[in-house]
Amino acid sequence: MDATLTPSPPQHTYATLRSVLTWTGSVLYPFMALLPAVSADPWAPGILPACGSALATVLLVGLVRRRPMAALVTMLLVTALLPAVAKYHGPVWFVPFAAVDLMLGYVVATRTLRASVVAVCLTFLTQCLTVLGFTHGPDNLIVIGTIALLALVTACVVGLLGRERRRYATELRSHEVAEAITAERLRIARELHDQVAHSIGIIAIQAGVGSRVIETQPLEARAALRAIEATSRETLSGLRRTLVALRRSGSSAEPEAAPYGPAPGLGELERLAATTADAGVAVDLRWSGQRRQLPPDIDLSAYRIVQEALTNMVRHSGAGRCHVSVGFGEDELSVEIVDEGRGMRGTEPGVGFGITGMRERVALLHGEFSAGPLPGGGFRVAALLPLPEPTAAAADDAAVAGADAAGADVR
Structure with missing residues (x-):
């Protein structure tokens, strides 16, 4: 079935209209700024025509955004002509210079240092010539010159403060982006x-077992090869799921990403314990507290901590048995893995990717983590993860789940 699509208006239409308005305002600005001065009634209050000339600067808003230096030069030329073309002279005709000072502050805040210096010099020279040429009497010269100089300095200071603020905001944004990328x-x-790591450790152990018994015990060798195949397929599926998640971007996620399944959690600890048992290490898995559904990040982190601890235990401790305890408290989840082996070497903080990774996971969840050898031998890994307050639905699910696997001994 064919669908009739209404083409969207060209993107360049708005840009063309904006360009026309910008240059039209730039052309009209000199006439609109000089008109109040030329047609002013000598008996009328001079402040009104002067303010009208200053308000005409609004016509240059479009040019200010595109070419601020050109807008500043245009304003300087027109403002310098105001006292000359006016029907009468007076200090009020220096009011439009307030708009020039605002423009100068914008240039100092947004342009390069070289352009800012040029703008300040042009503004200073123009204002000096205007004050000297159209001010009568030393008193007026000193007062108006001082006011003009103070206004110029104020505009420069405000512009420099704006420049520093923009630079700080840019650096802060870059720092946040770098931190996000690193995280x-x-x-x-x-x-x-x-x-x-866990899968490779299991594969290495099973491969070693198979190579030793392949001639004397073919059935054991076949079982080892099957374990290697199953572990490899599971690892490949997990890697594909991770890569799909990395390629996913918001609503443009590929629909074929769904078959790879959700991220693992504590519900798969029994299968993890069975896989570890196949590698020759019995796992005593014990649950305590009222089991309930956990947030995905806590569930995944707890599973990864147990998985990494078992991997390190299989590869380094040489133990034949370990104890895994998972406790559901009212406001925290406790995870503890203890083995009776010879411990691991290089267990200082920051040594090894496994311990470092577990510590980082717990830190991101604002929990507590400890890992180290026991006085009587063996190694202990413990983590406390804070839990959010359970909702009514979560409480119902926990009541149904109960303590199904409490005291279970998986070997």
């Missing part, structure tokens, strides 16, 4: 490390 890179690194 995203660390998140991706943690996720890839947690996904791959």
